[in-house]
Amino acid sequence: MRLTILAPAQNLQLLQRAKEFAEIAGEAASLADETGSIEQRVWSALRDTELSMAPFSPAFGGIGLGGPDQQATLCTILRLIGGADLAVARLFEGHVNAVMLVSRYGTSAQIGSLAESIKLGGLSGVWGAEDAQGLRRVQRGDSWSLQGRKILASGAGMIERPLITTESLEGHVLYLLNLETDGRADITSWTPLGMKASASGTINLTGVIVGPSEQIGRAGDYMRQPFFSGGAWRFCAAQLGAMERLTDLYCAQLRARGRDGDPYQLERVARCTAACRTTLFWVEEAARQFADESLKPAAVVAFTNLTRMVTERAALDVMECVQRGTGLSSFMRPNPIERICRDLATYLRQPVPDLAMSDAARAVLAGELSIGAGS
Incomplete structure (x- = not known):
């Protein structure tokens, strides 16, 4: 590139x-x-x-x-x-x-x-999740007819140029579609605690014809590392932004109530700030490593997986401090803390967190990722 x-x-x-x-x-x-x-x-x-x-x-x-x-x-x-x-x-x-x-x-x-x-x-996006039936392709001459659907497709009914994945004997294949707003989307099953407006619904792709002009790259490119897993730092950055906003709102509400001198509140503010700054160091370093093509893919992926773990733990700590510090008001609308906490709690539920953690640990044990930056 x-x-x-x-x-x-x-x-x-x-x-x-x-x-x-x-x-x-x-x-x-x-x-x-x-x-x-x-x-x-x-x-x-x-x-x-x-x-x-x-x-x-x-x-x-x-x-x-x-x-x-x-x-x-x-x-x-x-x-x-x-x-x-x-x-x-x-x-x-x-x-x-x-x-x-x-x-x-x-x-x-x-x-x-x-x-x-x-x-x-x-707008574009990547739709990879499937139900138990999966998304199949049936050959029609030089082209393929898709059979099945995608689930948890963010922007369902709004995104017209999505990238979708389907399996083949050679690996996952990427197709760039050109979808009209033609009733293929169903968001009735999207009833989450937060992130409602992401419209992560179901897309019925049965009958969509794809061929060489829609295929992006070769089979297996989509899963190529570190680009497949290493890019997870991006959603960590978005989650960090919400953590920083929660901390700002918390501080503002403490000042408005005259509680900014309370020693227990001061401790919570310090913990929130430390959590945000720690996450920032991890996310920025993960972004830097993702961009450094001289690094071994296994090390980049392992560091990103650790960044996911750090971000999740820090976000949970920030939400706990803010909710304890502001009390019942943080669970009442229209306090923006209430909405942001719902959205953040939902967005933190990224796929296979335990696998990401264990894979990172295996990389450390295998010597693919050092424990200290200079070691």
Whole structure:
């Protein structure tokens, strides 16, 4: 992947646009949670600030935000959006992931096609989860007919250019679809505690025809490491943004109540701050390692898996401190703490956490990841 070095002024402009977008998303977050749907003005702002195009390289109208040298900037942007609305952050992170995959494995024509759709206001994402029946493909000459559905597909009914996976004898195959809003989505089963507006529903793909023009890369590319597991630092960054926002709100509510001198509250504030800063160190380092192609994939994946573990534990600690410190009011609407805690608790439930932890431990025991940075 070709590096794109942003000038300091470009970086500042991009972060300023991200702040502007986060403010709009934050203002709309309460209504999105109530209705289970993100307002159109939020998506219009995403397009207008050009954040949705940013992950593409300049050759395709972006600024290379998905490139190795821009992962630190992407980390800051995900924190900003995560602090505004985790549902929006989830969809934006999935969009970035999809663009990065297409940019890494796709042809110029495929990248250009996706970029043109995004420029017009579209959004992409990666839909990998399946039910027990799975998603199959049946050969029809030079093409394939898909049979089955995807579940927990964030942005169901809204995303028109998703990346989907299906199994083959050679490994997982990626297809970039062009779906019309044609009733394939069903979000009636999406009834979570939080993250309602992410619309992570079911998509019936039966009858969709795919062929060489839709296939991105070769079979097995999707699971290639460290890009498959190492990118998990991105959702950790979004979760960190919510942790930082919770701590800010906690401090503000303590000041408003005149409780900011209470020694027990001071201890909780210190614990929240330490948890956020510790997570920031881990997430930024995971982003740096993900971008460093000189590192062994096993070490990058192991460090990212540990980052997942650190982030989850820190987030649970922050939520406990904030809820204990603010009392019953943090469980009452419209206190934003109530909504953010629900969203964060739900978003923390990422796939196979025990496997991620045990795999990281195995990497340490096998000598693939050192315990100390300098050892």
